[in-house]
Amino acid sequence: MGKLRISLIASVILNLFLAGALVAGVISLRSGARMINAGSLRIAGAELPVAERRPFRIALRQTRRAMRPAFLEARAARREAARLLRQPTIDQAAAVVALDRARAADMAVRAAVERRAVAYAATLPPADRAKLADAMQRRADKARPATD
Incomplete structure (x- = not known):
């Protein structure tokens, strides 16, 4: 039993x-909560024809992999900022510099992915580019402004 x-x-x-x-x-x-905007281009690429969808995602994935060092730098910089904030006496300047480094690395990754997406879109027929642009526009229109 x-x-x-x-x-x-x-x-x-x-x-x-x-x-x-x-x-x-x-x-x-x-609740209508949306995903964060990371990957918005990949999600917008879902509107492409099946034959173009996979190569588009592969191109973005390859770019993100190539930018892995920048991603790791951003992560390390955020960890450094968190470590500095845990100190009994906060070195504000050093924490801000660490967060600036993280932001710069994040933006470098985003810029590289966006450049690759535009280069790929340039190879598409106008109708497919329009589909991609429409999907990007819808995501931009749905994005909620930051409120604090």
Whole structure:
């Protein structure tokens, strides 16, 4: 009887966890919360014809891989800023410099991906470029302004 009781309790706990995950997913979908804008070009590329969609995503992925050192620099700079903020006495100038480095590296990655997307789009027929542009415009129109 002991093993049966433990199995029953474990089953109830698992089912409660799964029900909670399901409810959270439904709430998330209904809240209208959007993904962050990272990857907006890749998402906009979903509007391209199937034959162009995969090569477009591959081109963006290759660019992100090539920019991995900049991505790692941004991560290291954010870690450095966090370390500085944990110090008993904050060196504000050093924390700002670290965050500036992170932002510059993030922008370098974004710029490289955007340049590659434009170069790829230039190879597309006008109708496909228009689809990509329309998808980008819709995402830009849906973006919420920052509010604090």
